[in-house]
Amino acid sequence: MTMQFDLVSPERSLASVKANAVDIPGTEGDMTAMPQHAALMTSLRPGIVRAVSDDTEIKVVVTGGFVEVTGENVTVLAEEAYSVDEVTDEVIEKLEAKAEAALDGKEGSSLDIAERRLAETKALRGLLGR
Amino acid sequence: MPSLKDLKLRIESVKSTRKITKAMQMVAAAKLRRAQNAAVSARPYSQHMRAVVANLARAAAGAESAPRVLTGTGSDKSHLLIVATAERGLCGSFNSSIVKLARIRARELIADGKTVRMLTIGRKGREQLQREFESRLVGHVDLSGMKSIEYRRIKEVAADILNSYDQGEFDQATLFYSRFKTVITQIPTAMQLIPIPVGEEDDDESAGGVFYEFEPDEQELLIELLPRAITNQVYSALLENAASEQGARMSAMDNATRNAGEMIDKLTIVYNRSRQAAITKELIEIISGAEAL
Helix, strand or coil: EEEEEEEEECCEEEECCCCEEEEEECCEEEEEEECCCCEEEEECCEEEEECCCCCCCCEEECCCCEEECCEEEEEECCCCCCEEEHCCCCHHHHHHHHHHHHCCCCHHHHHHHHHHHHHHHHHHHHCCCC | CCCCHHHHHHHHHHHHHHHHHHHHHHHHHHHHHHHHHHHHHHHHHHHHHHHHHHHHHHHHCCCCCCCHHHHHCCCCEEEEEECCCCCCCCCCCHHHHHHHHHHHHHHHHHCCCEEEEEEEEHHHHHHHHHHHHHHHHEEEEECCCCCCCHHHHHHHHHHHHHHHHCCCCEEEEEEEEEEECCCCCCCEEEEEEECCCCCCHHHHHHHHHCCCCEEHHHHHHHHHHHHHHHHHHHHHHHHHHHHHHHHHHHHHHHHHHHHHHHHHHHHHHHHHHHHHHHHHHHHHHHHHHHCCC
C-alpha cells in the first residue's frame, strides 16, 4: 500500500512519488506518516524529511514549512528545501548564518522561537553526519 | 519627392531598427523560456498552499480569535491597490493594460467615497500612475537589478504589506498583475490579497467532512501559515508577471521586426522607381539634345 508524496518549495517541486512511509520532523516532535494515517496538519522544524518506497529513499533537508497528511497524500510545503546531495557545507553555513541573523531585535517568546530554530539548524550537521 | 540619397539613408536606418528589434525579440525569447519555467515550477506550491489555507480557514472559521487577515477588518473603507508592472517598456500593451485595470478600479473606489492608496511594483506602472494619483502613491518596490524574482526579497515586500495591514492602514488589498496564459495572451488580472478569499468552489473535493488534527493548534498554525500564503500569492503573481512581460515583449518585437521589413520593401520600390525615373529623364534629355542639333 502506498500514498502520494509531494514535496514542494516556492521555487520548484522536489519530489512527487509514491511512498510507503514518510518521516516528518514536526515542530512538536518527529513522526512517521503511513498510508491511512489520520488527517493531520503540522508545521515543520529544520530537519530531514525522508520518504521510503519499495526501491528508493528520498531525503530532503527542509528549513521549515508545513505538512498536510491525509490517508492517501502527504504534501510537504517547505519554506526552503534542498535534496541531501545538494547540501554542501556552504549551504549549511548559509542556513546557520540566517538563523543567527534572525535573533536580532527579537525579544520574549519570539526570541525563544528564533533560538530554538538556530539550535535545530545547527543540529542539521549531526543529522547529515558531517 | 525625396531625393535618392534621402531614400537610401531612410532604408539604412529602418534596416538597423529591424536589427535591433530582431535582437530584442531573441533576447526576450530566451528570457521568456526561463521566466516561464520559473512560473510553471512555482505553480504546484501555490496550488497546494491554496488548498491547505482553504482547509485551515474552514477549520478556524467562526472562531472569534481567527486572524484578521482571514476575516477582514469588518469594513471596506480604505483600499490598497498593489500594481505590479515591469521595469522596462517596449513590450506592447503589457504595462498599460495592467495600469488601465488598476486605474478603472481606483476611479470606481474613489467615486464611491473610499480611501485609495497605491503601492507600485516596477517603474513603468509608477510613471503612468503618477500623473493622476500622485498623492495616493504610498510606496514603491524597485525590481531593477533583480535578475529573476527572488523569494527572499518578495518576503520583505509581503511583510511590509502585512505590517501596514496590522496597523490598520487599509482594509482590503488587491493585487494587479498580468496572468501568463500563452506567449501571445496575457490576461491583466485583479486578485484580492487581503482578506484572504476563502474559495467555496473546491468544497466537493477536499472538505467532505475531513477533520484535521493540528499540531500545534489551528490558531498557531494559521498565524505561521497566513503570512506565507500572502507572500506566496505575491511571489507567484510576480513570476507570472515576469513571464507575461517577456511574452508581450517578444510578440511586440516580432511585430516591429515584421513592420520594419514591410517598410524596407516599400521604400526599396520607391527608391528603384525614382532611380529609373531619373535615368529615363536623363536619356530623354540626351536624345532631345541630339535631335536639336
